[in-house]
Each structure stands twice: as structure tokens, then as C-alpha cells.
Amino acid sequence: MTQDPAAQAADPTTSHAQLYELVRARPDLRPIIAENPNTYPELREWLAGLGEPEIDAALARRHGAPDSDHSTQVLPTDEFGAVHHPPVHHAPTQPVPQQPRPEFDQQVFGSPAGYAAEQQPAYTGHAAYTPGAVTDPDEGATPRRRRGGAGVLVFLLGLLTVGALAATYFLLMGNPFGDDEPAAGQPNANDSAEQDDDSEQTQQSPPGSEDDPEQSPAPEDDDEADDDQQEDDAEFERPVPDEALSITEFSSPTGNINCQLDADDLRCTVTEYNFDAPEDCEGGVTFRVSDQGPATIDCSSSVSSQTQQLQYGELTGNTDFACEANEMFFECWSQRTGEGFEIAREYYEFTSE
Template sequence: MTGTDDTTNPFGEAADPATPLTRLQELAEHHPETRAVIAANPSTYPGLLEWLSELGDPEIDGAIAARRARTAGVDPSAPSEAPVRRPTAERFAGAGAGAAASQRPAETTAETPATRAAGPARPVTPTDGSAIVTRTPDAPPNEVQPERRSTPWAGILAVAAALVVLVLGGVWIFNLPGGDDETTNAGATDPAFPPLEEDPDESGSDAPAPADTDELADAISALEAVPSSSNCEDTGPDIEAITQFAAAAAPEGTWGDPAHGDLVIDTLKDLKDECGREHAQAVVDQIIGEPNTNAALRNAIQSDMSWLEIPEIPADAQQMPGFAVAGANMACVLSGSDVVCTVVGHNLDTPEGCLPGGISLEIDSSGAAAVNCNRSANADPLLSDGQSAYNGELACTVEGTEVNCWSTESGEGFRLGPSTLELY
């Protein structure tokens, strides 16, 4: 049978209260003949009981009814005429034998004058103080016997006896040729299988706890909005959104999805581009400096801080006051204290304050990058892709038909080209 171990006794496992919950669920799924026994097992969890009750099997329903009757508050110390019965696990431990168990007579039957005459009667303990006459084994067959009092156990034992007969019948059918065809019939019309409740013996996994889906989605949205919503002055709201995202995505200090760590870095890079390196550096310093910072967040930031580093002047850069970019109608002037680049003949949207045709970006003497169309640049010689120029603490590198200029003191800069305009 698929997913089962034929070397074990499924009935014994189904009846044993010590059987793990995962095994009970497996037996219920792959051994339909054990379902009534599982229903009677006191360790069967509520979700599986509910699933069994939805199958509409009279045998299972009887076992569940008997189970509920046992837990309905019947006093086990009350006098009863019922014989001592073996526990469920003991009765079914040998169910694989089938034949021996089938020889046992039902222990509770309706009593008639004929059955009273057929054999010795069991003693009955009075419950109201009245005397009860009992017949000895050699009493005459026609001797009148007193009426027996019914007890709450009578109905329970009747159901249990019926359950035994039905289970043994299931064993007999199961052992017939073709009776093991579970892949064809088992679960064909069964309801959806219940979720397995945690087994105390199988807990303790080291896997990170899953994050709440709605909470995580909201946290991601708030994180991605940080660069555009920041006022670039107060670090508090930016830090709050970042730390709340980490709490939702890594509640135990480990990312449920490694991509969440990359998302934090991308957000901080965008924040640097929007608000400048100084603001982004302040956000990072405060997050790392907080002793209670989420471990996953701290590790993600510290694992990649290259985006915060200020590029140095390239070793092969040429010191010059200005240059033009080969292949683009663009030039830059480096005065030593600031730099301005102008592009003409572009396909960019014209920024506010600029006239159509030319756009100028600058890094001023304070190291701040901005749009300034009140200035323009016109210079030579030509620099090609990969070549660099510098003057003072300012440097520029040609990247294709674009130019990347930055301050080695503030870290702020810009990229400008016929199709590119970016401040960082």
C-alpha cells in the first residue's frame, strides 16, 4: 500500500493511545478499515474526529457515539452488571489474527426467559437496597428470575459489541483478494483531509515561524514607500517603517524569504538617492546602533554597505578643467570647487526652471547635487567611455554616452545623458 508499512499491525497502532498523531492521520488516509478504531482512540485529535464523522460510515458513527457516551460524565464507580471489558488497545492489538477474535461472543445481549434458562446468570448488585434473588447454575430451567435493572452501560456495551463485529467483518473483507485496493477506492469521495494538529513529540523545528500574510504585505508596502515619503530630515519615520518590516518578515531574527534582506538594501539605496548620503547614513547608523535591532535586519545591512561608501578618484583620472563626451552633445566644467554638466539634444522631460533644448546639473561647493539650468558648460577635449577627469575633490567618469560625476567629500553626485537624469 502506498505510504504505509505492511510489517506493522494497523489495528494495533490505530487503537494505541501512544501512536503519534501523524501516524493516526496516515492510517486514517491509507487504511480505511481502521477508521472506526481510530475514532475510538482517546488520543485522536478533534480535527481528525470531525473529518471521520463527515464520512457517513455507520461503523465510525457508532464508535464516535460510544466515545462521546464515555466522556458524558457516566460514573465508572457506579454499580453495574456489565462484565469487565479489556481496554480498546488490548482488544484490537491482535486484530490482525481476525479468526481468533471472531470466536468471542457478544458480551451484552438482550435477556429473555429463554436466555435466562440457557446458562448461569451473573450476579446483580442492588442499587436501592432491595433484595435480589439470583439463580445458581443448577437451578431449574422454569424457575422464575427477578427482573434485572438496566444501567447506563447497557447501551454503551451494545454499541461497543456492534463495533467489534463490524471491525472484525472489515478485517475479513480486507483479507479477501482485492480487498486491499486502496488506490482505487480509498478516499474517492472523502471530504478534505483535516490539518494535522501539532504533536508534542514532534515539535521543536528550527525553521523560522511563518509571517502573517496580511501583516507582511502591509509592511512591504510601507517599506517600499520610504524613499518617496521621507522628508529627508527626520530619520524616525524611515527607521520605524524599516524596523516594522523586519519584525513582520523575520519575527524570530531569520528572514522567511532571503529576498527580504535584499529589499531592505534596495530601499536604503533609493533613500540615499532621494535624500542624500548623509541622511541614509544616519538611518543606518541608528538602526545598527540600537541594541535590540532585529538580528536579520542588522545582518542584512552590515553584509553590504558598499552603497554608502564614497567612490575615490579613479587612479587613471586626468586632472583637467573640463571635457566633452564623445558620441553625445554634452560637456562638463570642473572648477575645483564645483562641477556643472550640460546636455543638449536630449529626449528627457524638461525640469522646472529649464528651457527646452538644454539641461544642466551641478555639484556646488557644499557638495550638494541639483538641477541648475542657470548655468551651462562648454568644453573640450573629448573623453570616451571609461575615461575619467577630476579637479579638486570632484570627479567625473564617462559611461557610454552618459557622465557620472560626484563629490569625494559629500558622496553626492549625478548621472546625466541624452536619456538619463539622476541625482544621488
């Protein structure tokens, strides 16, 4: 009758080979095998290296806490003596087929660790397990002969190939380090060909067909565009920035100043004022500026109240004139001449750049 695997794992008389097979086949029995007194040291070390809490606890129980009386030593029993002299058991059944575990075999039996799986020794239930001597597969093998001769042969073939290519180049292209200038008195083939081409072109070209730099039209379009741009920039003494508004008819937030920007002039009327004004100004004082001269007072035509307002801090203008609203005054001017005026309820002042 086949013994239960769990009972085999706990049985102190289980052979090393059977414990080895159980550890590989039944990971759930590893804590029981770790606590088995017949488990050989290499197998215990491998189990301890797994880092599993149950196995570590079983190993701790197996060794037990050290006794406080260090003078007393526990003599080995017959059961623990079986570790050194295990009896031979005949397995009634074939061992359970297992998947190879190279890392387990290599760490338990001292083989070099690595990723390549080596052929594992066959374990039978007819004899106690005895680890075999670890041998290097390269030991005893006849050292391989170094293939230095093949490398030298390849190197010589490479040199011969390079030499053949260099010789072919010199034969076809000539000596690149030689004097390319022809000897004195010897005609040069390239010079002769160039002279023939020049003579043919001279014969084929009709009189007056040569390019005359004086007759070539000058690229005046781009120059004229640049000149126009420079003239436009030069004409503006006080241009407005690009982010300025384009309002041409507006009033101040209080409604006391009304302005109108036309193509020929700019006019602003102050309805109520506290400064001296000409006698002909009735219903407000009108200030005017054009591109022809300085700003003046012209009450011949006034500007009425507008629906749109120019808020404080805003700036507006058209192609020739501009106005800026401040809390203390309004300032308007001609962009081309820079002439203008500042107006408010309390005062007015003519300005110029």
C-alpha cells in the first residue's frame, strides 16, 4: 500500500531522494519537509532561501529555541542518527512525474547557478540519495585549438584586396599626387576643347547679341516699393500704434467734448469752458488742425454731440489724424505734421512735435 505523501514528508525514515522528489512535486508539503529531522542540510538551506513564512516557521520549530542551561547537551537519538545512516526503502510505486526545476537542482546540489537547465540525475526509490561530485563539463576536455591561422589568412586576403583596388585606381585615374599641370609647350586637351567651344560660340553669335549691362532693365519695382514705404514712414511725425481704434466721430464720457476726424482736417468742440475764447464763438469753442499748418481756433463750424464715446485711456485715429482721451484732457493731432492741441473745460494748449 502506498504511503500518503504528507505522511512521507513528516516521516523521519523517508530517504533523502524521496524528500527531494516531494519538495519538487508538492510545494504545499515544503513546511512539513522543513520540519522533518531527516531533511539534509543542503535541502534545508534551499528551503530557507525561498523566504516563505510557513517554511521559516517550520525551520524555527525544528531547531527550537536554545536552552538557558548551556552546559547540558542533548544526545542524538536513534531517530536523528538515521540522518547519517538512512535505511534503504523500496518504493512500491513509480515516482510522480515532475516538471524540471533547474534553479532548485542547481542550488540544492551545488551546481553553478544559471539560466540553462542541465540534465538532472535520475533518482530511484531503491537506494538512499547521495549527492554526486560536482564536475565542470569543460574539465578533462581536450582544449580547442586556437584559430589564429584563419585570422591571419583573412587579414592577408584583405591586404591583397586593398592593394589590387589601389593599383587599379592608379592605372585608370593616374597618380593623384602627381603634377596636374601640363609640361611647358605641351597642349592641354581641356584647354583646346574650351578654346574650340569659345570659337564656335563666337562664330554662331550674331553681332550685337551679347548681353549689354546698360540695356538690361534695372529692378526698379522693388526699389520703388521700398522708397514709397520709407517716404510714408518719413511723412508721419507722430503715427498712432497699430492697436489704435478707428472711431472717427465721438464724444467724451462727460459729453462736454465732441470730435470729428475727416480726411482733410480734425475738429473738436468744447461746449462748456472756463477759459477766454474769441467773441465769435457761440455755443462752444471749436479747435481745428489740418495737414497744412498748426492748430487753430475756428468757430465757423462746430461739432455736435455724438452717440459713440471715446473712453479714458483709449486712442483712435484715421489715416491722417488721431485723438487720445485722458481723464484731465483730450489730445488730438495730425500724424503727418505732429501739430495738435490739448483741450479741457479749464484750459486749452496748442502742441507740436
